[in-house]
Amino acid sequence: MGGWTIGVIGGSGLYEIDGLGDAEPVTVETPWGAPSDTLVRGTIGDVTLVFLPRHGKGHRLTPTDVPYRANIDALKRLGCSDVLSISACGSLKEQYAPGDFVMVDQFIDRTFARNKTFFGPGMVAHVSMAEPVCSRLSGLAGDAAASIGAAVHRGGTYLAMEGPQFSSRAESHLYRQWGCDVIGMTNMPEAKLAREAELPYATIAMVTDYDCWRDDSEAVSVSNVLEVIKNNTDKAKKTLLALVENLQGTTRTPSPQGIETCLDFAMITAPTARDPALLAKLDAVAGRVL
Ligand SMILES: CSC[C@H]1O[C@H](OP(=O)(O)O)[C@H](O)[C@@H]1O
Numbered sequence: 001m002g003g004w005t006i007g008v009i010g011g012s013g014l015y016e017i018d019g020l021g022d023a024e025p026v027t028v029e030t031p032w033g034a035p036s037d038t039l040v041r042g043t044i045g046d047v048t049l050v051f052l053p054r055h056g057k058g059h060r061l062t063p064t065d066v067p068y069r070a071n072i073d074a075l076k077r078l079g080c081s082d083v084l085s086i087s088a089c090g091s092l093k094e095q096y097a098p099g100d101f102v103m104v105d106q107f108i109d110r111t112f113a114r115n116k117t118f119f120g121p122g123m124v125a126h127v128s129m130a131e132p133v134c135s136r137l138s139g140l141a142g143d144a145a146a147s148i149g150a151a152v153h154r155g156g157t158y159l160a161m162e163g164p165q166f167s168s169r170a171e172s173h174l175y176r177q178w179g180c181d182v183i184g185m186t187n188m189p190e191a192k193l194a195r196e197a198e199l200p201y202a203t204i205a206m207v208t209d210y211d212c213w214r215d216d217s218e219a220v221s222v223s224n225v226l227e228v229i230k231n232n233t234d235k236a237k238k239t240l241l242a243l244v245e246n247l248q249g250t251t252r253t254p255s256p257q258g259i260e261t262c263l264d265f266a267m268i269t270a271p272t273a274r275d276p277a278l279l280a281k282l283d284a285v286a287g288r289v290l
């Protein structure tokens, strides 16, 4: 039984988690630089959690400055089997109200100023992002959220914008026309990098506001986000504990999407054309196949 080591990336408002009796800080250096902060590792029963605050403690890092590659590499290096992101987001649809949780299953990536891949000259890989979320992890997290009384929406498209400024009204209306459900600034390239590292990824997008498309709501601002975030964060912490409780005594099996072996079909560079220096940097992310 066991085998679950869940990396938890805490977003705005979630800078630590509860319930880890044996919590220990772990400092990790990666070939991609330092992660956002010291990680915290601990266990509850037979489940291990590794927590990382995405913006660093004290919220020091903008969405653009988050070291996404170092964060995912560090979680992989510490032996995580799965990665659960917990994020604040704006709602692009009436039915997703502030306080609701959306179990995102698709992304549109509109970010443009971030490192989006571990690969590069001397080792080219193309992973599939057709199904960017692990349906099992997302389902389990959604069940846990529902069990603590959160309003949970299963499925939804998350528009990842660069930020750090919020959207204009014209942009917000455009994303609605595209059929997007929620908007945030951080889940890309995080989800892409998790996939390259063969880590099943899911996100709980916690709605804090209606962005700026709604005539009878105030446009999103840090103050109205902060008003909702405290309550969302309490629910997120309870959700995590419920998730871990539900996993007790279960044995982890491979993800239904075959994410743990996705690099088997992704790497195209001939062995003779590979760059040894890049291969060395890929030791944690792609060590299984290199
Ligand atoms: C403080 S509101 C904007 C901020 O919150 C979200 O971050 P995270 O996904 O880490 O919770 C959003 O993406 C922005 O970075």
Ligand SMILES: Nc1ncnc2[nH]cnc12
Pocket: 088, 089, 090, 091, 161, 166, 167, 183, 184, 185, 208, 209, 210, 211, 212, 220, 225
């Ligand atoms: N409206 C919004 N746009 C982008 N990121 C957000 N995070 C929380 N609310 C947001």
